[in-house]
Amino acid sequence: MLSERELDRYKRQILLFGEEGQEKLKKAKIFIAGAGGLGSPISIYLAVAGIGTITIVDMDVVERTNLNRQILHYDRDIGKKKTVSAEEKLREINPDITIKAIDTMIDETNVARLVGSSSGIVDAMDNFPTRYLLNETAVKKKIPLFHGAIRGLYGQATTIIPGVTPCLKCIFPKAPPKEVFPVVGVTPGFIGMVQATEVIKYLIRDGRLLTGRLFIWDGLEAHAEEICVERDPKCPVCGGSHTPARRSVKAPVKAPVRKKK
Amino acid sequence: MTVKVRFFARFRELLGTDILVEKKSGTTVAALVKEIAEKKKEGYNAIFDEKGNFHEFVIVMRNGKRLEPAETTTVKVTDGDEIAVFPPVAGG
Numbered sequence: 530m531l532s533e534r535e536l537d538r539y540k541r542q543i544l545l546f547g548e549e550g551q552e553k554l555k556k557a558k559i560f561i562a563g564a565g566g567l568g569s570p571i572s573i574y575l576a577v578a579g580i581g582t583i584t585i586v587d588m589d590v591v592e593r594t595n596l597n598r599q600i601l602h603y604d605r606d607i608g609k610k611k612t613v614s615a616e617e618k619l620r621e622i623n624p625d626i627t628i629k630a631i632d633t634m635i636d637e638t639n640v641a642r643l644v645g646s647s648s649g650i651v652d653a654m655d656n657f658p659t660r661y662l663l664n665e666t667a668v669k670k671k672i673p674l675f676h677g678a679i680r681g682l683y684g685q686a687t688t689i690i691p692g693v694t695p696c697l698k699c700i701f702p703k704a705p706p707k708e709v710f711p712v713v714g715v716t717p718g719f720i721g722m723v724q725a726t727e728v729i730k731y732l733i734r735d736g737r738l739l740t741g742r743l744f745i746w747d748g749l750e751a752h753a754e755e756i757c758v759e760r761d762p763k764c765p766v767c768g769g770s771h772t773p774a775r776r777s778v779k780a781p782v783k784a785p786v787r788k789k790k
Numbered sequence: 791m792t793v794k795v796r797f798f799a800r801f802r803e804l805l806g807t808d809i810l811v812e813k814k815s816g817t818t819v820a821a822l823v824k825e826i827a828e829k830k831k832e833g834y835n836a837i838f839d840e841k842g843n844f845h846e847f848v849i850v851m852r853n854g855k856r857l858e859p860a861e862t863t864t865v866k867v868t869d870g871d872e873i874a875v876f877p878p879v880a881g882g
Contacts, residue, residue: 567882607796655882680879683799703846710881717882745876747799754798756855756874 531555535625545648547565550733557624557732562635562643562663563653564615565589566717567724569601571653574725576619582627583619586643587611588634591642598714631699635659640666640715649728652676652697653721657704661766664689664697668767673731677717677724678733680710684720687758688739691767699761699768716748743776749788791815791869795826797821798876819852819873820844820862837875848874 531551535714536543539551557582561568564587574586574748589595589611591602599611606614612630619628635643635654640662644650650667652674654660660676667674667689674689676697689696723744745754794801795809824842827834839845843859851874852855857865867873 563882564881653882655880657880678879678882680799680881683879685879701847705847705878705880707880710879712881714823744797747802749803749880756849756851756876 532625534572535579538623538625542578546733546735550735553732553734554579554729555581557648558584558646559649559651560647560730561585561653562659563587563649563655564599564601564611564630565595565653565655566598566679566714567721568615568651569599570652570718570721571651571728572615572619573622575651575720576623576626576628576726577621578725578729579626580728582629583629584629584645584647585612585615585619586631586635586644587615588632598712598717600714600718614721635662637662641670644670644672646670647672649673649675649714649731651724651728652668652678653724654732655710657701660697661704665766667691668696675727675731677720678715679712679720681712684716684718684723684746684748686723686727686739686744686746687742688731690738690740694740695758695760696764696767698766699764702716702761702764710752716746719746719748728770791867792857793822793867793869794872795823796872796874798874800877801833801836801875805830806835813867815866815868817867818851818863819857819865819867822867823850823862823873823875836877843882847878850874851876 539734543551549731557580561572564585570626584599591606591609591611591614593607601618602614612632616628616630644666650663650672652663668691671691679684742755743758791813793811793813797805797807827837837848849863852873
C-alpha cells in the first residue's frame with residue numbers, strides 16, 4: 530500500500546501509470562553496478578521515481594576528476610567513499626525508499642550474492658570485464674540487464690532479457706580496448722536516462738523495450754540510430770543448451786518483432 | 791555498382807560517413823572498407839590491426855545484418871549495399 534505521503538510524492542507519475550504501476554515500482558529491487566557517470570543519474574532518477582529498494586555498488590573514492598559527470602558526488606565529498614556519498618544523497622532525495630550502498634569490487638566470487646534476487650540489473654560500469662560478469666549472472670538468474678556505455682559524446686544502450694534477446698556477449702563478443710576515456714557529463718546523463726527509462730518501463734510493463742536493438746547515440750551529430758542485434762547460437766554465455774526463458778521472465782516482454790528487409 | 795559505407799562515432803570523426811563508392815563486382819566487405827580507411831592512417835589504425843584484419847571489437851554490418859569477422863573477407867558487396875562500421879564504447 531502506498532502511504533498518503535507517497536501518493537502525494539508520486540502524484541504526477543501516478544497520472545501516467547496509476548497507483549498499480551507505482552506499487553510495482555515500490556516492490557521492485559534494482560541493482561545498480563557503479564556509482565559513477567552512469568550510476569549517478571540512473572540512481573537519482575530511479576530514487577525519485579520511487580523504486581522500493583535500490584542497491585548501488587562501487588569501490589572507489591570520490592576524486593575531483595569525477596565531478597564533471599558523477600552528479601551524485603559534490604565538491605565536499607572528495608576523499609569520501611562513493612557509496613557513503615551516494616547513500617547520503619539518495620536518502621535525502623527520497624526518504625521513502627530503501628537504499629543499500631555496498632562498498633566492494635564486483636568480482637566472480639561475490640557477483641551472484643550481490644545481485645541476489647533483484648528485479649533488474651543496471652550496468653553502470655566503466656569496463657567490459659565486469660560487464661561480462663554481470664551479463665553471466667543476469668543470464669544464469671534470468672534477470673534483465675540494462676546495458677549502457679559511453680565515450681566522449683557517444684553512447685550505446687540496450688535491454689537484455691535472458692532467453693529472449695541476445696546477451697551482452699552475443700552483441701559484443703570482444704571488449705573494446707581499455708583506456709582513460711574522454712567524457713563530458715551530458716553523455717552518461719543521456720545514456721543513463723535511456724537505461725532508467727527502460728527499467729521503469731520494464732517494471733510497470735509498458736511500452737516497447739529496447740530489446741534486440743542496440744541504441745546508438747551520437748551527441749556530436751545530435752543523431753540517434755539503432756541496429757538490430759541477434760542472438761549468437763554459439764554464444765558461450767547464453768547459446769547452445771539454453772532454454773527459451775519466456776516463461777520465467779516476469780514481464781510480458783514484447784520480444785522484438787522485426788520485419789526482415 | 792554503388793555501395794554506401796557508413797562509419798559511426800569515432801570512425802566517423804576520422805573518416806567521414808555515408809561514403810558512396812563505385813565498385814566493380816567481386817570486392818569483399820573488408821577490402822572495400824580497407825580501401826576507404828587507407829586514406830587516413832589514424833582511421834585505418836582505429837579499424838584494422840597490424841595484420842589488416844578488423845579489430846576484433848569492431849562491429850561490421852551489411853544491410854543491417856551483422857557479419858562475423860571471417861565473413862568480412864569472403865562476403866562480396868553487391869549494388870545498393872549499405873555497410874556500417876561501428877566501434878562499441880566502454881566507459882561509464
